[in-house]
Amino acid sequence: MRLLPFIYIFIFGVVLTVALLFIEQPFWLIYIVIIAVYVVLLVLPPMYTVYKSNNLKKIERFLEKNKKKPIFAYALAVQTGNREEIIDTIQMILSKYKQPYVQEVYKANLALFENNISLFEQRAKQISKEPLHTYYIAYAEALKGNFENAQVLKKKLPVGWMPCAIDAIIAKAHGDMIAFHQAAEQSINLARGVQKFNLFYSFKWMEKE
Known part of the structure; x- marks a missing residue:
């Protein structure tokens, strides 16, 4: 069950990459956007829980x-x-x-x-x-x-x-x-x-x- 969110995030990253390629965005921009998305979805939530959560x-x-x-x-x-x-x-x-x-x-x-x-x-x-x-x-x-x-x-x-x-x-x-x-x-x-x-x-x- 813990693997499921990572699968969804991976699929989202693939779809986003295809979409950016379809509208002919430069490779460097696609790379930055995908990295930023993965950081926001994978890194920030646990960091927030460790340092800032009130729950x-x-x-x-x-x-x-x-x-x-x-x-x-x-x-x-x-x-x-x-x-x-x-x-x-x-x-x-x-x-x-x-x-x-x-x-x-x-x-x-x-x-x-x-x-x-x-x-x-x-x-x-x-x-x-x-x-x-x-x-x-x-x-x-x-x-x-x-x-x-x-x-x-x-x-x-x-x-x-x-x-x-x-x-x-x-x-x-x-x-x-x-x-x-x-x-x-x-x-x-x-x-x-x-x-x-x-x-x-x-x-x-x-x-x-």
């Missing part, structure tokens, strides 16, 4: 179709809330993706899910790119109970889901579940794509902890 069900369907890729398997593991499964998928990511930035972020995540807060803080400081560097350090400060430091760091974060997520983490540490739910909801509403999916289920997981 959790649509994101989940995309993740299920692509769960052989460790990063997407990780998001599905977060959905289950199974700590061992989450750790296994993080280790798969670390094994497959050797880019320094990916290693930095997911090593921090690994320490977090292993409940090793001191190691989590150490690895948060090693993240080389902003704003995640500041976000993860603020996260570590909140977990350590250094709420004033977390609030100072939060103010350095760009407007969006990150400051609200820090507010939720601080509220959870205080045991204020009403404030936690409010901040978590704000953070989720401001996020998009797979990040929204991760936040939605991460907060559910945090609520049960």
Whole structure:
């Protein structure tokens, strides 16, 4: 069934090519048009789902179709809330993706899910790119109970889901579940794509902890 849309797109490309040839368009123009059509129909929809979609069900369907890729398997593991499964998928990511930035972020995540807060803080400081560097350090400060430091760091974060997520983490540490739910909801509403999916289920997981 997953092959059917590609067949339709291929047929559409062939028909479009024949039509352009029939009206005697130059070869270079036909080539550009066909490439553009394939990019719009094949590349842009998954990119939109990953980075911009606001539909959790649509994101989940995309993740299920692509769960052989460790990063997407990780998001599905977060959905289950199974700590061992989450750790296994993080280790798969670390094994497959050797880019320094990916290693930095997911090593921090690994320490977090292993409940090793001191190691989590150490690895948060090693993240080389902003704003995640500041976000993860603020996260570590909140977990350590250094709420004033977390609030100072939060103010350095760009407007969006990150400051609200820090507010939720601080509220959870205080045991204020009403404030936690409010901040978590704000953070989720401001996020998009797979990040929204991760936040939605991460907060559910945090609520049960």
